[in-house]
Every structure is written in structure tokens, then in C-alpha cells.
Amino acid sequence: xxxxxxxxxxxxxxxxxxxxxxxxxxxxxxxxxxxxxxxxxxxxxxxxxxxxxxxxxxxxxxxxxxxxxxxxxxxxxxxxxxxxxxxxxxxxxxxxxxxxxxxxxxxxxxxxxxxxxxxxxxxxxxxxxxxxxxxxxxxxxxxxxxxxxxxxxxxxxxxxxxxxxxxxxxxxxxxxxxxxxxxxxxxxxxxxxxxxxxxxxxxxxxxxxxxxxxxxxxxxxxxxxxxxxxxxxxxxxxxxxxxxxxxxxxxxxxxxxxxxxxxxxxxxxxxxxxxxxxxxxxxxxxxxxxxxxxxxxxxxxxxxxxxxxxxxxxxxxxxxxxxxxxxxxxx
Numbered sequence: 560x561x562x563x564x565x566x567x568x569x570x571x572x573x574x575x576x577x578x579x580x581x582x583x584x585x586x587x588x589x590x591x592x593x594x595x596x597x598x599x600x601x602x603x604x605x606x607x608x609x610x611x612x613x614x615x616x617x618x619x620x621x622x623x624x625x626x627x628x629x630x631x632x633x634x635x636x637x638x639x640x641x642x643x644x645x646x647x648x649x650x651x652x653x654x655x656x657x658x659x660x661x662x663x664x665x666x667x668x669x670x671x672x673x674x675x676x677x678x679x680x681x682x683x684x685x686x687x688x689x690x691x692x693x694x695x696x697x698x699x700x701x702x703x704x705x706x707x708x709x710x711x712x713x714x715x716x717x718x719x720x721x722x723x724x725x726x727x728x729x730x731x732x733x734x735x736x737x738x739x740x741x742x743x744x745x746x747x748x749x750x751x752x753x754x755x756x757x758x759x760x761x762x763x764x765x766x767x768x769x770x771x772x773x774x775x776x777x778x779x780x781x782x783x784x785x786x787x788x789x790x791x792x793x794x795x796x797x798x799x800x801x802x803x804x805x806x807x808x809x810x811x812x813x814x815x816x817x818x819x820x821x822x823x824x825x826x827x828x829x830x831x832x833x834x835x836x837x838x839x840x841x842x843x844x845x846x847x848x849x850x851x852x853x854x855x856x857x858x859x860x861x862x863x864x865x866x867x868x869x870x871x872x873x874x875x876x877x878x879x880x881x882x883x884x885x886x887x888x889x890x
Contacts, residue, residue: 562707564593564744567600567640567700570617571608574624575767576840577752577760580808583628585746586710596636596704596872597625599865602647603640603696606689619858622865624770627851632864640700642869645876650692650699652883656728657695665694666717698722703876705739712746719743733886738879752808753801756785771851774841781837782830791828802832809839 566586574583589595601618608614618639630637640646662668668691672682689696694717701709701722709719719741726738751759754766761767768780784802789795797803797819807815818835821827854861884890 561594564589565706569600570621574770623854627847638868638872694721706741710744737886786829794825795822797822
């Protein structure tokens, strides 16, 4: 029997190339080894996204993006968090085993308090209970599906540790393994994708390359990549070129070796290097871009895919809640 992996996807922004290599491709690879489950964390998004039209559009856009990138809903379970009412029942139950002190230590809450202090405001200014109890809802997401492994970045390990603490409190209270203890799988070698300005690609820096940008827009953005002042005839170091760092993500080993040789020998300007980058990027992204446009153009079909995933997910969720209710004496 395969172990279970769980990946949460927050619908708070358009997907970009950094997401593709840093999160989407590694997460989709889990389906070969694990009983993989993926969900759109739409209730988590409510903490920061209050416009209903925007949230609804983002949910579909992100879901379509993962499907276009290779997620196969026939092989995995793919659902919206909001379609699983057991998530919220389990959240309420876990609250009874979660100390306020644990929530006080959550990174997101501490950061908000520190920012308020720096501005001379009340420590809890602008902090809603969704933000404060965010780790409990995340713990419910994870624990509900008997997850063995949750792939996360280093900055998210605390969430898994909190889920472990809460689950252990439940098990210790009832003196039985009511809830499975999840483990974090830290993505140590996640790709760091450079943005247009050389810094790590991030929406906060405004230096992203959208994953499904139209071909003309994609080329325009790649031509904006910041370079140094070296002339056409000067030899260039591929290892320090952000153009080449991006190129390596898309090109074959043979193509990488050939372009690196041209860098070092001179006779190639940055404009020509960017054209070569565009060629390999567009080659890989054109098929998923076409799939994305087809999927997003049929929202009813997309909703059916997510609803079918929820139908597969709910019996698993219901079994966990039933087990907890029985242990608690409220079955």
C-alpha cells in the first residue's frame, strides 16, 4: 500500500515559471511513488482575498494551471478545500487540543505583531482570527487525509510541526492512535529560478515570467532580462548569466553545452542569447499554454473535475472524523 502525500495549493496569484520548477513539477512527481492528493486551499485564501469575483477566478486559474502542467485527476485526488465539510468539523475538534501559546508562536502571526510594533500600533491591529488560527486549519487539511508526507519549503516546516503537536495531543489524551502523525518532506534542492532582475523570481519583486503568457508577451518579457555591458565580441561566463541559468531549466544537456561554448568564445551578444532562451522556453511552455487556454475556457468542465475529486476525498475525510468522534465519545 502506497504512503499518502498531500499538497496544498493556495489560489492567491497567477502561476509563474518559478512556481513551475520550484513547486509544481516536484509535487507532480510524487504521484509516481505516493498516493498523491492535491487541494486548492480556497478557505486559506480568504484571509487576504476578500473580493469574491477575484477569489473565484483565482481558484479556477490555479486549478487549470496545475491540470495543464500535468496533474492527472484520474490518477490522483484533486479537490477544493471548501468542498470537504469534514475539514471544518475537524478544525473545530482540533481547536480543543491547541493551546493559544502554540498559535502565538506561528511565524505569520509573529510577523504581523512585529510589523505593528514597528509602526507603533496595537500588536493585533489588522489580525483576524483566520490568520491567528491558520495553523489549525492547515493541520486539519493534513491530518484529515491520513497524510504520511507533506512536501514543504524550509519556511513552512513549522506548520507540519504544529500539526504533529496537535495530533500527538489528541492521541495522548485518548491513549490510542486516533490521528496519523504527518512528516515534513523538506524540498532541499528546490530550483531557485532567477527573475527578470536577477533576484529570485517572486511576485513581491514584480520580476516574474507568467507560466502561461502568450507567445508575444513571453518574448517581450524575456527580452527585458537585465544584463551587463559586455559587448558582442567579449567572452562571457555562462555560470554568472541569469539568461543561461534560465536556459538550463529548459534546454537539453547538449544545448546547454553548445550555448555555454558560445558564451565563452565570444561573438554572441545578449540579444542573441535571449532569442535562444525564448526558443527553448516557448518550446516547453507552448503545449501546457494551449492546454491551459482550453481548460480555463470551459469552467463547467473544470468544476466537474474538482467535484469528482471531492467525491473521492470525502469518504477518506469522513472516516477520520468518525474515528475522532468515537474516541471523543460523541459518535
